[in-house]
Amino acid sequence: MLSRFSRLAWALAALLVLAAALAGLLLWPYQGFQGQKTVVIEQGLGRRAIAARLADEGVLRWRWPFVAYAYAQPHRTLKAGEYVFDRPASAAGVFSKLARGEVHLYALTIPEGWTRWDIADEVARLQLASREAFLEAAGDTALIRDLAPEASSLEGYLFPDTYHFARPSEPAAMARTMVEHFRRVYAPLREKASAPGRFTPHQLVTLASLVEKETGVAEERGLIAAVFYNRLERRLALQCDPTVIYAERLAKEGVFDGAINVSDLERDSPYNTYKRPGLPPGPIANPGRAALAAVMNPPASDFLYFVSNNQGGHQFARNGAEHERNVARYRRQRAARNAGNRR
Structure with missing residues (x-):
């Protein structure tokens, strides 16, 4: 018969093997595919549903390592959005990406001289928001009331540059980002104006x-x-x-x-x-x-x-x-x- 010490040793060894296997499942990248995979995580999806989505899309081989890892960290929230995964990806790596909210960002380039209609068309083309929604946001002059109380829209204040936004984005937030950029450029120029x-x-x-x-x-x-x-x-x-x-x-x-x-x-x-x-x-x-x-x-x-x-x-x-x-x-x-x- 095995001594008590021997039984404990075997149990400990088994636990170590199990822990190593679990760590491998969590940390070892899934080798099933190479390249990139884009997955949309909708608002309100639970952890099990997210795991199922990731497995169905081929990002993960199995659901349960992701679910186990997720429930071991109940304080971390998974963010909705569009994600691009560089495969092979581990369950832990995928979880961390979603927890940090590292959504894919699209480049919105606004050349000098574009109007708010031109910007709205590009916003819609990139599927960041609808044309109508962006134009509505561009009609809210509260953002420039101190600079231009007489303004009827944000035309002139949506500063031309390349911005990076997630899909989808709130049109009001996009407009705010552009106006804030305008202010950073305008203020020093105005101070030195003749x-x-x-x-x-x-x-x-x-x-x-x-x-x-x-x-x-x-x-x-x-x-x-x-x-x-x-x-x-x-x-x-x-x-x-x-x-x-x-x-x-x-x-x-x-x-x-x-x-x-x-x-x-x-x-x-x-x-x-x-x-x-x-x-x-x-x-x-x-x-x-x-x-x-x-x-x-x-x-x-x-x-x-x-x-x-x-x-x-x-x-x-x-x-x-x-x-x-x-x-x-x-x-x-x-x-x-x-x-x-x-x-």
């Missing part, structure tokens, strides 16, 4: 949006800003084509057919700077850092006009006669180019 003090923050952002939409040439932004300041000082209509486009998009829920016609120029809208003097009532896009800097510190200039040079930039003029010559040159060059394209 622009006329009579302009409110909302007017400066509005002017920056016009500059952003008028040119993509870095060297021109300051001159474009100077032209607009000079025209405002002389009470000349800004005659900014992008404002006409924005007026049309406002009338058509963000849609623009790609061409400005005579009826657009005659549209009775506060955003039509051919018909209304001064600045439009709000931004027509979301300007980037460079456009904001241009309106904060415009160069000294007596230019009053500009027109395309057919090469991506503009020709600037100090008076109407000079401007008309530039316009005539632009039309000749465009006609010649169109004729060449038809050959």
Whole structure:
């Protein structure tokens, strides 16, 4: 017969083997697949249901090691969301990923000059939120009430950059992130601004949006800003084509057919700077850092006009006669180019 000591030794050995086996099941990666696996964990799923989902999707070989590990840590909560697992994955590793809430993040890139409609379209394309839900969030001006109490939307304050959001995301949280980024950029620029003090923050952002939409040439932004300041000082209509486009998009829920016609120029809208003097009532896009800097510190200039040079930039003029010559040159060059394209 085995002595009492021997029985204890055998029992201890068996426990050690069992513990080692359990540790292996928890920590040893499942070798069934290689690559990546995307799994969505819905809100409200219990630990057993999550284990079943992970096993069904092929992330785990067995459910019970995950369940055992989960119930051994009742204080840790598993987060809902979309997860990407790099296989092979262990039960403990998968549990830790869910407990930390390491959901997959999608890159939302907002170029300078996009409108809230453009952003909403991209948000919907990435399936982060619906277009309608994001536009509703972009219409809540509480986030900028201190900066722009007169604002009718967050247009101009959804700062262009690349953001990373989970799927799905709360539209209000996305908008808040963009506005907070705007504030971090705007504040130091405003502190060093030499622009006329009579302009409110909302007017400066509005002017920056016009500059952003008028040119993509870095060297021109300051001159474009100077032209607009000079025209405002002389009470000349800004005659900014992008404002006409924005007026049309406002009338058509963000849609623009790609061409400005005579009826657009005659549209009775506060955003039509051919018909209304001064600045439009709000931004027509979301300007980037460079456009904001241009309106904060415009160069000294007596230019009053500009027109395309057919090469991506503009020709600037100090008076109407000079401007008309530039316009005539632009039309000749465009006609010649169109004729060449038809050959």
